[in-house]
Structures are given as C-alpha cells and as structure tokens.
Amino acid sequence: MTRNLIVGGGVYGAAVAFELASRGEEVRLIEADCIRAGASAGPGSRGVRANYRDYRELPLMAMARTLWPGLHETLDVPALFERTGQLILLERSMDFGNAEARVALQNRHGIPTELLGQDALREREPDLTPAILGAVWCPDDGVADHSATTLAFANAATAAGAEISEGITVTGLVTRGGRVVAVACDQGKEIEVSGSLFLLANSGVPALVSPWINLPTWNLPFQVLLSHPLPDNPVRHLVGHASRTLSLKREKDGRLMISGGRPGHWDHEADKGIAIPQEVAANIADAVAVYPSLEGLEVDIADAGHLEADSVDAIPIIDRLPGIKNVLYATGWSGHGWAIAPAITKLITAWALEDARPQLLAPFSFGRFG
Ligand SMILES: Cc1cc2nc3c(=O)[nH]c(=O)nc-3n(C[C@H](O)[C@H](O)[C@H](O)COP(=O)(O)OP(=O)(O)OC[C@H]3O[C@@H](n4cnc5c(N)ncnc54)[C@H](O)[C@@H]3O)c2cc1C
Known part of the structure; x- marks a missing residue:
C-alpha cells in the first residue's frame, strides 16, 4: 500500500x-x-519555447520560464537549460499579421518578444536564405537535455x-x-x-x-534527424518556421537536429517506431531551403522511436x-x-x-x- x-x-x-x-x-x-x-x-x-505557443499555454510558459534557469540547482545537477533565443522565421508576407498579433500577445504574458526585419535577423542568422523576410524573436527561449x-x-x-x-x-x-x-x-x-x-x-x-x-487523442512518433557533425554549423539559435514543418537546433557536439513534428510510423507488432524515407527527405529539403549551405547534409540518425499523445x-x-x-x-x-x-x-x-x-x-x- x-x-x-x-x-x-x-x-x-x-x-x-x-x-x-x-x-x-x-x-x-x-x-x-x-x-x-x-x-x-x-x-x-528539447526546445524550451514560449514563441508561437497556443495562447492557453502562455501563462504556463510564463511560469515555466522562471523555473528552467535554476532547475539544476533545485535538483543538484550540472546545468540542464541553455538560453539560446528562438526565432520563428517568416517566409511569406501573409504571415506578418499573425506575427504582429503574437508579438503583442506574448509580451502581454510577460514573455519578451520582438518582430525582426531582414537586417536585424541577418545579424543573428547570417546564413539564412534571402527569401526569409523576417522573424519573431524570443530571447529567453532555449533548449534542455531531456x-x-x-x-x-x-x-x-x-x-x-x-x-x-x-x-x-x-x-x-x-x-x-x-x-x-x-x-x-x-x-x-x-x-x-x-x-x-x-x-x-x-x-x-x-x-x-x-x-x-x-x-x-491519438499516439504518434515524431521524427528527429541528427546530422553528421558540421564543422561550420550555419544555425546559431533555436529556429522554427511559421509555414514549414521545421525546427532546427544546434547540438553541443556540432550536429544539427532537424525536427518540427513530421511523423514516423509506429509498428504495433514490434512496438517500435520507424522513420519514413519521404518524411526524412522532406524535413531535410525544408532545412536546405532555409539554410542553402546545408545542401548535401548527411544524416547520421533518423529516429521515430518515441510515442507522444496528440489531442x-x-x-x-x-x-x-x-x-x-x-x-x-x-x-x-x-x-x-x-x-x-x-x-x-x-x-x-x-x-x-x-x-x-x-x-x-x-x-x-x-x-x-x-
Ligand atoms: C521527438 C519529440 C520531440 C519533441 N520536442 C519537443 C520540444 O522541442 N519541446 C517541447 O516542449 N516538447 C517536445 N516534445 C514533447 C515532450 O517531449 C513530451 O510532451 C514530454 O516528454 C512528455 O512527457 P511524459 O512524461 O508525459 O511522457 P513520456 O516521456 O512518454 O513518459 C511516459 C512513460 O509512461 C510509461 N508508460 C506508458 N504506459 C504505461 C503503463 N500502462 N504502465 C506503466 N508505465 C507506462 C512509458 O513507458 C513512458 O516511459 C517532443 C516529443 C517528441 C516525441
């Protein structure tokens, strides 16, 4: 008992x-x-991201962002959270209205957020394609070792x-x-x-x-790709995209993590997830479209072994x-x-x-x- x-x-x-x-x-x-x-x-x-979160989760994120930086002290372990800042890239002019509304909403919840034009964005991410028109920037977002x-x-x-x-x-x-x-x-x-x-x-x-x-709800394994270590990793921050299924993280060992929510396939008999080649190719194509220097990127790990419940x-x-x-x-x-x-x-x-x-x-x- x-x-x-x-x-x-x-x-x-x-x-x-x-x-x-x-x-x-x-x-x-x-x-x-x-x-x-x-x-x-x-x-x-894992991304610790307030940027572009559902409005009902913003009060929770406002609370979580005060907890993450000191969590390792509470648990008495080396640092767990790294503040990188997060960018949601805007590639279509039609996405700016939504972006402006989110900047106002996130700031109202105490989450510092800024709309960046092309020049300010290029200062942070110089290797982006010129096709990216701007970004929504959350300086306090980051990543954690899950x-x-x-x-x-x-x-x-x-x-x-x-x-x-x-x-x-x-x-x-x-x-x-x-x-x-x-x-x-x-x-x-x-x-x-x-x-x-x-x-x-x-x-x-x-x-x-x-x-x-x-x-x-239903269960789905999300796809995660890890590149071969890159001597010149062009991605400097945690990066998402307003209109592509894409999330990019620069890992500490020089690899690039490419994800964003593309699905894998769950084999119920074997009780394991398998990456789908078309989804892997599409994820890489989106990454290359945004950072052209990633052309020819080699993927070391294509993982879809971790189920998540979606609602x-x-x-x-x-x-x-x-x-x-x-x-x-x-x-x-x-x-x-x-x-x-x-x-x-x-x-x-x-x-x-x-x-x-x-x-x-x-x-x-x-x-x-x-
Ligand atoms: C690939 C991927 C990338 C993600 N990226 C992000 C991100 O960047 N940012 C973000 O905020 N979130 C992200 N998420 C979501 C986040 O990781 C999950 O929402 C979170 O980890 C869920 O934690 P959990 O403890 O609820 O579930 P889990 O970690 O899934 O733990 C549930 C546990 O329950 C056990 N279990 C299941 N059934 C039973 C049973 N009947 N009896 C006993 N034990 C059982 C399982 O074995 C499992 O260990 C991502 C998720 C995935 C899969």
Missing part, C-alpha cells in the same frame, strides 16, 4: 514524484520500461524518499466506492493506493482511462477522472509538453494536495470538448 502512486516514468511522472517526495509525501512511481523510455527520451535536445533532466528529477525524487519501480506495466484500475484502491499490473499483482493516483503515462493514458472516458485541439488534457475522487491524469501534449513540464507538475501536485484545480489548469479540462 502506498499513499501516492504515479504511473509513468517520463518527465511528468518523475517531476511529480519529486514534488510530492520533497513535501514529505509517501510516493511510489511505476514505469513499464525504464525511467525516460518514452517521449522524454531519444536523441538530441534525458538528463528526466533522470535528474527521478534521482532527486528517490533521494527525497520516493520509491521507483521499473519494468511493471499497469493494465487497469481497481475501484471501490468511487475511488481507485489499486492498479492491476502485468505480472498479475495489484498495487494498492490509499491517496492519489496520478496517470502520467502520456501515450499509455488513453487506454487506462478508457473504461470511463474516450479521450480525443484534437493540440493542447493537453489534464483533469480528474469523472466519478472517481482520487485520480488525476495528464496527456495529449501534442509535441510540445516538454517546456511547460516544470510548471504543470507543480500545479498537478498542488491540485492533488489541496484538492482544488489550479486556475492555470482550467483551460485543459476534458469538459472543453462538450
């Missing part, structure tokens, strides 16, 4: 375990595979007293009197819970809640399970759950301990779907 039980050992499960344990709460985390096996793992780094961060949360949780059990898959929830009293596991045993159950298993959440609700409106679903008093679930990150994780995990912890939904999480209720 444990007081608090968490299902899922990605960044969300590990961070909530840390938040609970560091408040003196008894907590156990169950992970099907190992800590950082899902979307919080894989090659490259694998190291998730492991740091898990280690800090353990040091604060949390128990972490790997290699156990939760297959169902056992209810009595309007509460979950235990989870059923693949090894035929049940793990009892007396307090809160947190379903933070990302792509695994929809199946676990399906006896109660049908979440409007129909591309923002997460964070809620209590209807009719069940002690379950909180969170999923549907839609490819951008990383940057807001330090904020959301504090809010989820507060929700469970104070039994009141934090105002900042209200836009993410299941009820929004009607």
Whole structure:
C-alpha cells in the first residue's frame, strides 16, 4: 500500500514524484520500461519555447520560464537549460499579421518578444536564405537535455524518499466506492493506493482511462534527424518556421537536429517506431531551403522511436477522472509538453494536495470538448 502512486516514468511522472517526495509525501512511481523510455527520451535536445505557443499555454510558459534557469540547482545537477533565443522565421508576407498579433500577445504574458526585419535577423542568422523576410524573436527561449533532466528529477525524487519501480506495466484500475484502491499490473499483482493516483503515462493514458472516458487523442512518433557533425554549423539559435514543418537546433557536439513534428510510423507488432524515407527527405529539403549551405547534409540518425499523445485541439488534457475522487491524469501534449513540464507538475501536485484545480489548469479540462 502506498499513499501516492504515479504511473509513468517520463518527465511528468518523475517531476511529480519529486514534488510530492520533497513535501514529505509517501510516493511510489511505476514505469513499464525504464525511467525516460518514452517521449522524454531519444536523441538530441528539447526546445524550451514560449514563441508561437497556443495562447492557453502562455501563462504556463510564463511560469515555466522562471523555473528552467535554476532547475539544476533545485535538483543538484550540472546545468540542464541553455538560453539560446528562438526565432520563428517568416517566409511569406501573409504571415506578418499573425506575427504582429503574437508579438503583442506574448509580451502581454510577460514573455519578451520582438518582430525582426531582414537586417536585424541577418545579424543573428547570417546564413539564412534571402527569401526569409523576417522573424519573431524570443530571447529567453532555449533548449534542455531531456534525458538528463528526466533522470535528474527521478534521482532527486528517490533521494527525497520516493520509491521507483521499473519494468511493471499497469493494465487497469481497481475501484471501490468511487475511488481507485489499486492498479492491476502485468505480472498479475495489484498495487494498492490509499491517496492519489496520478496517470502520467502520456501515450499509455488513453487506454487506462478508457473504461470511463474516450479521450480525443491519438499516439504518434515524431521524427528527429541528427546530422553528421558540421564543422561550420550555419544555425546559431533555436529556429522554427511559421509555414514549414521545421525546427532546427544546434547540438553541443556540432550536429544539427532537424525536427518540427513530421511523423514516423509506429509498428504495433514490434512496438517500435520507424522513420519514413519521404518524411526524412522532406524535413531535410525544408532545412536546405532555409539554410542553402546545408545542401548535401548527411544524416547520421533518423529516429521515430518515441510515442507522444496528440489531442484534437493540440493542447493537453489534464483533469480528474469523472466519478472517481482520487485520480488525476495528464496527456495529449501534442509535441510540445516538454517546456511547460516544470510548471504543470507543480500545479498537478498542488491540485492533488489541496484538492482544488489550479486556475492555470482550467483551460485543459476534458469538459472543453462538450
Ligand atoms: C521527438 C519529440 C520531440 C519533441 N520536442 C519537443 C520540444 O522541442 N519541446 C517541447 O516542449 N516538447 C517536445 N516534445 C514533447 C515532450 O517531449 C513530451 O510532451 C514530454 O516528454 C512528455 O512527457 P511524459 O512524461 O508525459 O511522457 P513520456 O516521456 O512518454 O513518459 C511516459 C512513460 O509512461 C510509461 N508508460 C506508458 N504506459 C504505461 C503503463 N500502462 N504502465 C506503466 N508505465 C507506462 C512509458 O513507458 C513512458 O516511459 C517532443 C516529443 C517528441 C516525441
């Protein structure tokens, strides 16, 4: 029997375990595979980006951007976050209206944002094609090592007293009197819970809640490409694009990471993701169109091995399970759950301990779907 039980050992499960344990709460985390096996793992780094985020996530990002720079001190590890600044490139004149509106909105949320014309943009990114007309610039955005961060949360949780059990898959929830009293596991045993159950298993959440609700989500592996190390990497900042499916990150080892949300294929029988050659080619073509000196780029790694849950409106679903008093679930990150994780995990912890939904999480209720 444990007081608090968490299902899922990605960044969300590990961070909530840390938040609970560091408040003196008894907590156990169950992970099907190992800590950082899902979307919080894989090659490259993750963008910590406020720029062009859904307006409902901006208050969360305003909170997260105050947490990221000092997170390594909280977890007592070397630096995890690197401030690089982020550019959303504008290649079509029709995208400037949207860009101006976002600059105003993001500044209103306390996120410094600026619209750059061609000259100011070229000072920051001299190797861009002249076809790029401008950019929206967020100087405080950056990148984080997702694998190291998730492991740091898990280690800090353990040091604060949390128990972490790997290699156990939760297959169902056992209810009595309007509460979950235990989870059923693949090894035929049940793990009892007396307090809160947190379903933070990302792509695994929809199946676990399906006896109660049908979440409007689906699972998809996103593609990540890592180039051969480049002696003259032309990409100097974290770069996204307003009209191409493209994100570029300059990795510390000189490689270029090319991503942005192109899908891979999930082989359900083999339970693994495979990169799709056409999607790989399209991602590279977009990168070369924007930075012509990347022509002939060699890709060392084409990864699509990490499932993420997408939601129909591309923002997460964070809620209590209807009719069940002690379950909180969170999923549907839609490819951008990383940057807001330090904020959301504090809010989820507060929700469970104070039994009141934090105002900042209200836009993410299941009820929004009607
Ligand atoms: C390739 C890629 C690039 C991304 N880039 C960015 C980015 O640049 N910026 C950004 O903000 N976000 C990004 N994201 C999104 C972000 O990484 C995820 O939203 C975030 O890591 C989700 O964390 P999580 O803990 O919810 O899920 P996960 O890390 O997927 O962890 C869930 C865990 O639950 C376990 N599990 C599942 N089912 C069960 C079960 N039944 N029983 C027990 N355990 C179970 C899994 O094994 C897994 O370890 C990206 C995602 C991917 C895949």
